[in-house]
Amino acid sequence: MHCCWELVLPPVSTVMAGLLKRALRLRTALRCLCDYNMLSRSTATLSPVDFHSPFLTCSSEQVLASTRKLHAGADGSKVSPSAAPERLPFCRVTEEDLAFFRKILAGRTIVDPDLVEPSNVDWLKSVRGSSEVLLRPQTTEEVSQILSYCNSRNLAVNPQGGNTGLVGGSVPVYDEIILSTSLMNKILNFDSISGVLTCQAGCVLENLSFYLEERDYIMPLDLGAKGSCQIGGNVATNAGGLRLLRYGSLHGTVLGLELVLADGQVLDCLSTLRKDNTGYDLKQLFIGSEGTLGVITAVSILCPRKPKSVNVVFLGCETFEQLLKTFQLCKSMLGEILSAFEFLDSECMRLLNTHLKLPNPISDCPFYIVIETSGSDPTHDAQKLHNFLEEAMTSSLVSDGTVATEEAKIKALWSLRERVTEALTHDGFTYKYDISLPVERIYQLVTDMRKHLGNRAKSVVGYGHVGDGNLHLNVTSPSKDPALLAAIEPFVYEWTASCRGSISAEHGLGLKKRNYIYYSKQSQAVALMGNIKAMLDPKGILNPYKTLPDNLKQ
Amino acid sequence: LSCKVLSSVVTPCYCFVSPQIRVKPDNTGVVTDGVKHSMNPFCEIAVEEAVKLKEKKLIKEVVAVSCGPQQSQETIRTALAMGADRGIHVDVSGKDYENLGPLQVSKILAALAKQEDAQLILLGKQAIDDDCNQTGQMTAALLDWPQGTFASEVSLEGDKINLVREIDGGLEHIKINTPAVITADLRLNTPRYATLPNIMKAKKKKIVTVKPADLGVDVTSRLEVLKVEEPPQRQAGMKVETVEDLVVKLKEAGRV
Numbered sequence: 126m127h128c129c130w131e132l133v134l135p136p137v138s139t140v141m142a143g144l145l146k147r148a149l150r151l152r153t154a155l156r157c158l159c160d161y162n163m164l165s166r167s168t169a170t171l172s173p174v175d176f177h178s179p180f181l182t183c184s185s186e187q188v189l190a191s192t193r194k195l196h197a198g199a200d201g202s203k204v205s206p207s208a209a210p211e212r213l214p215f216c217r218v219t220e221e222d223l224a225f226f227r228k229i230l231a232g233r234t235i236v237d238p239d240l241v242e243p244s245n246v247d248w249l250k251s252v253r254g255s256s257e258v259l260l261r262p263q264t265t266e267e268v269s270q271i272l273s274y275c276n277s278r279n280l281a282v283n284p285q286g287g288n289t290g291l292v293g294g295s296v297p298v299y300d301e302i303i304l305s306t307s308l309m310n311k312i313l314n315f316d317s318i319s320g321v322l323t324c325q326a327g328c329v330l331e332n333l334s335f336y337l338e339e340r341d342y343i344m345p346l347d348l349g350a351k352g353s354c355q356i357g358g359n360v361a362t363n364a365g366g367l368r369l370l371r372y373g374s375l376h377g378t379v380l381g382l383e384l385v386l387a388d389g390q391v392l393d394c395l396s397t398l399r400k401d402n403t404g405y406d407l408k409q410l411f412i413g414s415e416g417t418l419g420v421i422t423a424v425s426i427l428c429p430r431k432p433k434s435v436n437v438v439f440l441g442c443e444t445f446e447q448l449l450k451t452f453q454l455c456k457s458m459l460g461e462i463l464s465a466f467e468f469l470d471s472e473c474m475r476l477l478n479t480h481l482k483l484p485n486p487i488s489d490c491p492f493y494i495v496i497e498t499s500g501s502d503p504t505h506d507a508q509k510l511h512n513f514l515e516e517a518m519t520s521s522l523v524s525d526g527t528v529a530t531e532e533a534k535i536k537a538l539w540s541l542r543e544r545v546t547e548a549l550t551h552d553g554f555t556y557k558y559d560i561s562l563p564v565e566r567i568y569q570l571v572t573d574m575r576k577h578l579g580n581r582a583k584s585v586v587g588y589g590h591v592g593d594g595n596l597h598l599n600v601t602s603p604s605k606d607p608a609l610l611a612a613i614e615p616f617v618y619e620w621t622a623s624c625r626g627s628i629s630a631e632h633g634l635g636l637k638k639r640n641y642i643y644y645s646k647q648s649q650a651v652a653l654m655g656n657i658k659a660m661l662d663p664k665g666i667l668n669p670y671k672t673l674p675d676n677l678k679q
Numbered sequence: 680l681s682c683k684v685l686s687s688v689v690t691p692c693y694c695f696v697s698p699q700i701r702v703k704p705d706n707t708g709v710v711t712d713g714v715k716h717s718m719n720p721f722c723e724i725a726v727e728e729a730v731k732l733k734e735k736k737l738i739k740e741v742v743a744v745s746c747g748p749q750q751s752q753e754t755i756r757t758a759l760a761m762g763a764d765r766g767i768h769v770d771v772s773g774k775d776y777e778n779l780g781p782l783q784v785s786k787i788l789a790a791l792a793k794q795e796d797a798q799l800i801l802l803g804k805q806a807i808d809d810d811c812n813q814t815g816q817m818t819a820a821l822l823d824w825p826q827g828t829f830a831s832e833v834s835l836e837g838d839k840i841n842l843v844r845e846i847d848g849g850l851e852h853i854k855i856n857t858p859a860v861i862t863a864d865l866r867l868n869t870p871r872y873a874t875l876p877n878i879m880k881a882k883k884k885k886i887v888t889v890k891p892a893d894l895g896v897d898v899t900s901r902l903e904v905l906k907v908e909e910p911p912q913r914q915a916g917m918k919v920e921t922v923e924d925l926v927v928k929l930k931e932a933g934r935v
Contacts, residue, residue, distance in 0.1 A: 518879065525874055528875070
């Protein structure tokens with residue numbers, strides 16, 4: 126069993142790297158030698174980042190020191206790895222360039238600062254670019270012409286969909302030209318027998334949902350940003366969302382893509398076939414590439430039938446252990462009809478009550494669960510649900526709850542989970558973390574973070590797709606606070622790395638998390654990513670400063 | 680008023696999610712197959728008000744009534760889960776149910792009120808599938824009781840009821856005697872969520888089934904639906920880039 130796991134950091138110094146490697150090999154060797162059961166039982170009560178445990182020797186200090194180096198500049202000053210790097214030597218937009226754009230996009234080349242401004246700032250209002258040009262193509266051909274021109278002129282391009290991303294990946298860092306897909310919003314085809322929908326990348330997710338619902342289908346993904354996010358952006362970021370538990374990720378449901386590469390070449394992989402093993406599956410590379418390998422212009426996606434019977438249950442639990450046991454019970458009694466299993470903590474409920482005036486439908490509990498079932502027979506599902514609820518109540522796993530079967534009530538219960546993000550924006554400046562962890566560890570991170578931060582933070586909340594092992598950890602403060610940030614990072618990333626979790630479960634890396642990639646991926650893997658990027662976009666004009674770490678540029 | 684029975688009507692109505700409303704091919708009505716039945720939102724507000732009055736110990740018992748086929752029992756169960764004590768299901772199905780209108784329902788309610796010796800009838804102001812807004816008023820007339828419609832505030836004072844009514848001009852304050860009929864408007868209250876313990880308890884509460892004939896009511900309709908049509912399709916608008924284009928298009932359409 127390969128139990129050796131290296132935390133490899135950018136080479137701060139070869140001596141340090143050598144020390145690290147030896148220290149970690151020692152640590153993993155110790156692990157393998159010890160009785161594995163004893164180790165796991167004892168660490169159950171310890172926080173995973175317990176640098177004083179008997180199994181770590183003097184290596185712990187060096188690990189700490191190196192990771193702190195990652196967060197300091199060469200002269201020891203505190204430059205955050207999430208801050209933007211220096212502007213790369215792209216050309217700047219000239220009048221000639223504008224004339225060219227205006228020729229191919231009459232009336233859709235925007236240079237009015239007031240109109241460009243909203244596209245320069247992200248949804249969280251946490252990062253701002255200084256682009257002066259916003260282009261709004263309507264066809265793949267126009268996108269191809271734009272990219273071909275920009276590639277030849279060495280002009281950087283920032284593809285932008287609904288601008289709802291949370292890691293600063295959707296807005297320019299400097300003066301990159303914003304390439305918006307908003308006008309590419311046509312549905313091209315829907316096959317009602319196979320359920321395959323083909324549409325342009327700028328279609329808003331909610332609009333696609335409405336279109337499909339009329340035809341008795343639904344989109345395989347659903348997220349809180351559905352009213353604004355576009356399907357191209359969803360695919361570019363491999364968005365997860367509330368239905369992943371049931372329908373899987375976009376890597377499985379996207380059947381084909383049409384893209385434009387950095388040099389303007391149109392790559393037509395817009396297949397609608399469910400099975401096609403002819404050669405390398407190129408579209409998988411672009412799903413989740415965050416606009417750095419190509420611009421997605423059309424998507425074909427496999428859609429499930431609209432369930433005839435949807436029920437939403439809102440439950441309250443006293444402890445996280447009970448929540449996990451409820452999850453087990455749920456899977457065993459509702460398994461085939463379970464379509465979502467989300468949680469939020471009491472802090473989230475407090476924010477919903479305070480900032481959005483949403484009342485708690487049940488009594489106050491430390492943890493709340495939102496369970497959704499989707500099935501083809503209302504009577505069967507009602508029976509299954511009834512049995513599950515009876516069992517959950519009699520075994521005291523759940524202390525209170527309510528059920529919704531009608532549209533309006535279902536929406537109301539879902540909004541308690543979907544609007545937590547919104548409630549947080551009213552609470553102050555939010556530091557957002559989207560972490561994948563082993564399910565049983567999820568809430569430990571929240572309690573450890575609360576203890577670690579003490580009263581430096583205003584609120585520390587945990588919520589998310591507990592069914593997928595995905596925690597959304599959020600910390601708020603009255604305003605931007607570098608000292609608080611320094612306390613949160615790298616603590617949160619180190620904690621995650623020590624559980625072999627992901628530092629970005631579904632939000633992607635974008636601008637803010639690009640340099641933390643090494644907490645979750647090995648350096649060889651990242652180097653290969655760099656090679657692929659160099660091959661597909663030699664001039665690096667597509668969404669620069671994002672996704673891949675800065676040290677690759679060397 | 681403390682020892683009287685309160686009757687609350689829950690109307691099961693078709694819960695359409697637009698744009699799924701489709702007219703039947705023979706234009707006799709709207710397609711209802713496979714459409715979910717759920718409690719009329721205004722009736723939910725009425726049930727909530729009834730339960731609130733019981734919690735304040737101003738009334739003794741809440742009886743939930745529903746007229747319709749077998750599925751109406753589910754709607755009654757929801758009312759029971761919200762706090763009603765027992766239910767009466769008036770069994771009307773098939774063609775009779777399709778033709779069931781406010782006049783028939785109000786006759787049934789009047790008969791039940793007499794049978795149960797109710798002092799207060801609380802209903803929703805109108806059903807959201809037919810928007811008639813007639814049942815409450817007709818019931819009061821048949822019983823010769825005072826009525827307080829579009830209530831946004833209800834308070835009991837001895838054997839009289841103080842009501843605030845929402846009317847076009849604003850709010851009207853009235854005082855009526857009991858027994859009375861009240862219809863609930865949107866702002867009367869926010870209906871509670873039925874919590875799990877109550878949902879479980881509700882399964883054990885009694886629902887009695889009766890037929891309209893048992894109450895001496897004839898449900899034949901006095902109305903005949905001639906035709907049901909969809910509203911005319913809305914024509915798509917058109918965007919133009921410049922003012923000159925706009926003038927040209929207006930001239931083309933003969934508007935200028």
